[in-house]
Amino acid sequence: MQLTDVTKTFAGAAAVSALRGVNLEIRRGEMTAIVGPSGAGKSTLLNILGLLDVPTSGRYLLDGTDTSMLRERELTSLRAVSLGFVFQAFHLVAHLNCVGNVMLPLVHQGWPRRERARLATDALVQVGLGHRLDARPATLSGGERQRVAVARAIVHSPSVILCDEPTGNLDRENSTHVMDLLRRLVTPERSLIVVTHDDTVSACADRVVKVVDGAVC
Amino acid sequence: MLTALGVAFGICAAVATLGITASAAQAVNAKFDELTATEVRVRFPVLDSSARVARPEVDQRLRVTELNGVRDAGLVAQADGHPAISNIRHDDAPWSEATVLAAQDGGLTAAGATMLSGRMFDVGHENRHDRVALVDSVAATRLFGEAGAGPGAMVFVADVPYVVLGVYQAPAGNAGITGAVVLPYWAASGQPGLRFSVSEMVVRTQLGAADQVARELPFVIAPQAPDDLAVLVPPDLRSLRAGVERETQALFLGLALVSLVIGALGVSNVSYVSVLERRAEIGLRRAVGASRRAVAAQFCLETAGLGLVGGVVGTIAGIHVTAATSLAKSWLVILDPMVLGGGPVVGMVTGLLAGVYPAIAASRVQPADALRS
Numbered sequence: 001m002q003l004t005d006v007t008k009t010f011a012g013a014a015a016v017s018a019l020r021g022v023n024l025e026i027r028r029g030e031m032t033a034i035v036g037p038s039g040a041g042k043s044t045l046l047n048i049l050g051l052l053d054v055p056t057s058g059r060y061l062l063d064g065t066d067t068s069m070l071r072e073r074e075l076t077s078l079r080a081v082s083l084g085f086v087f088q089a090f091h092l093v094a095h096l097n098c099v100g101n102v103m104l105p106l107v108h109q110g111w112p113r114r115e116r117a118r119l120a121t122d123a124l125v126q127v128g129l130g131h132r133l134d135a136r137p138a139t140l141s142g143g144e145r146q147r148v149a150v151a152r153a154i155v156h157s158p159s160v161i162l163c164d165e166p167t168g169n170l171d172r173e174n175s176t177h178v179m180d181l182l183r184r185l186v187t188p189e190r191s192l193i194v195v196t197h198d199d200t201v202s203a204c205a206d207r208v209v210k211v212v213d214g215a216v217c
Numbered sequence: 218m219l220t221a222l223g224v225a226f227g228i229c230a231a232v233a234t235l236g237i238t239a240s241a242a243q244a245v246n247a248k249f250d251e252l253t254a255t256e257v258r259v260r261f262p263v264l265d266s267s268a269r270v271a272r273p274e275v276d277q278r279l280r281v282t283e284l285n286g287v288r289d290a291g292l293v294a295q296a297d298g299h300p301a302i303s304n305i306r307h308d309d310a311p312w313s314e315a316t317v318l319a320a321q322d323g324g325l326t327a328a329g330a331t332m333l334s335g336r337m338f339d340v341g342h343e344n345r346h347d348r349v350a351l352v353d354s355v356a357a358t359r360l361f362g363e364a365g366a367g368p369g370a371m372v373f374v375a376d377v378p379y380v381v382l383g384v385y386q387a388p389a390g391n392a393g394i395t396g397a398v399v400l401p402y403w404a405a406s407g408q409p410g411l412r413f414s415v416s417e418m419v420v421r422t423q424l425g426a427a428d429q430v431a432r433e434l435p436f437v438i439a440p441q442a443p444d445d446l447a448v449l450v451p452p453d454l455r456s457l458r459a460g461v462e463r464e465t466q467a468l469f470l471g472l473a474l475v476s477l478v479i480g481a482l483g484v485s486n487v488s489y490v491s492v493l494e495r496r497a498e499i500g501l502r503r504a505v506g507a508s509r510r511a512v513a514a515q516f517c518l519e520t521a522g523l524g525l526v527g528g529v530v531g532t533i534a535g536i537h538v539t540a541a542t543s544l545a546k547s548w549l550v551i552l553d554p555m556v557l558g559g560g561p562v563v564g565m566v567t568g569l570l571a572g573v574y575p576a577i578a579a580s581r582v583q584p585a586d587a588l589r590s
Binding site for chain 2: 043047050052053072073076077079080081085087089091093104105107108109152164
């Protein structure tokens with residue numbers, strides 16, 4: 001992943017410059033923590049890295065593809081195949097059980113139903129929730145919910161997993177478990193990017209990127 | 218599920234409207250056919266020196282009844298003015314509002330009279346020139362009080378006594394024989410104080426034969442001058458009824474449509490609120506690879522499903538309303554299979570259309586914004 005002179009400005013009555021000339025390279029097999037004070041532009045940077053938002057200017061290469069040249073549908077396809085997300089608020093669909101939630105990324109990639117269920121089950125077993133396959137999110141603890149979210153992020157074997165404050169809603173013990181889990185997901189073929197305020201999380205990272213006032217220090 | 222109720226109401230109203238009007242039409246049709254649409258009247262010209270048609274003859278009835286499609290027929294003549302009628306001779310205050318008719322038995326039967334008591338005229342009364350009379354139930358009450366006319370009662374028409382042979386009831390809507398005192402047809406040739414200048418041949422036809430019989434009658438009755446006869450065919454009540462039915466159906470279908478639109482707006486509104494509430498889910502789906510089209514399709518499918526449920530519930534309710542109404546009115550239940558199949562389909566399409574705007578709104582949700590909230 002390579003960002004070259006990326007800026008992001010939010011239009012409005014008073015335009016806000018969230019990112020200013022960011023140059024950043026993230027290599028495979030690394031865990032990178034993005035830290036910085038609130039409002040510094042960490043989440044904006046993560047959204048651009050996750051193809052959830054597009055830069056106002058600059059260039060973003062993902063696995064050698066210049067994403068600024070892609071149309072929205074192509075960005076969506078690339079996001080579906082290459083990226084996995086873990087959010088602070090978990091964002092599990094309440095009316096789906098664990099397997100249903102985890103197989104969501106596969107649904108939009110056209111996987112057969114049986115195969116989707118198998119892969120989702122494998123992912124849930126991998127995060128230690130093989131015994132809660134049919135449970136609804138409302139019946140799970142915070143730590144379990146985040147582990148379901150992690151399973152959803154890895155079920156389609158993406159090359160990058162992006163986490164936005166993954167331990168923000170968890171107590172210390174569950175934070176440790178989730179971070180251990182996330183750390184184990186980093187392989188030579190897969191990188192992990194974590195936006196965090198938590199020093200213990202950034203301490204696990206191979207590399208720490210600090211964002212201040214929209215710029216990478 | 219409540220959101221589907223609006224669609225259910227609309228579909229129920231539409232199905233019930235179509236069902237009830239179809240069932241009612243069947244009943245109304247039968248009534249019209251029975252009472253009115255099978256009656257043909259041939260009016261003879263007023264007798265004067267220029268008339269080419271002679272006074273109606275008694276045996277003309279026989280020629281008319283031989284026509285195909287004629288069930289019954291007979292001559293009916295009406296006395297000019299309102300002769301004095303009483304149940305006592307030389308009454309100082311006779312009843313002068315009644316109609317006095319001279320009729321063949323077939324004429325009275327063809328006009329729809331049914332005997333309540335006593336008996337109808339027969340050929341003997343005609344041939345012997347018996348002074349007998351039939352009295353309508355309304356006239357009987359007026360002349361003889363609530364007890365009515367007993368056997369052998371006398372009625373005086375222009376101070377001439379007639380024995381009451383029976384009391385009949387006129388069909389609803391037939392003003393010609395309602396409240397009348399009817400004498401045998403021989404009286405039409407002249408009785409003291411009575412002058413009959415208007416004569417009609419009343420013909421009762423079989424169902425659907427009225428028009429054909431009406432065309433043939435003038436040639437049978439007066440082949441030398443068929444154009445001098447005025448043939449009164451019933452107005453095409455079936456087409457009139459169909460017109461009224463169409464108007465009624467259009468009115469109720471309009472109301473059903475309004476109900477359906479309100480239901481659709483309800484579904485649309487609730488679905489739009491659902492989009493706002495599920496922004497995070499939409500954002501998540503978009504993040505994990507759902508295209509805008511896939512998100513829009515999901516919401517359209519959801520509202521189409523709601524519409525389908527509403528359509529099925531509404532159709533079932535509409536069938537019950539139609540059946541209950543028909544049962545209460547003793548009508549035959551008539552439901553078009555197209556309506557039964559169409560109800561759920563219309564409900565689904567309504568739901569689908571109602572979901573278009575929320576679906577577009579959902580597809581425009583930006584995943585980054587939605588996931589931040």
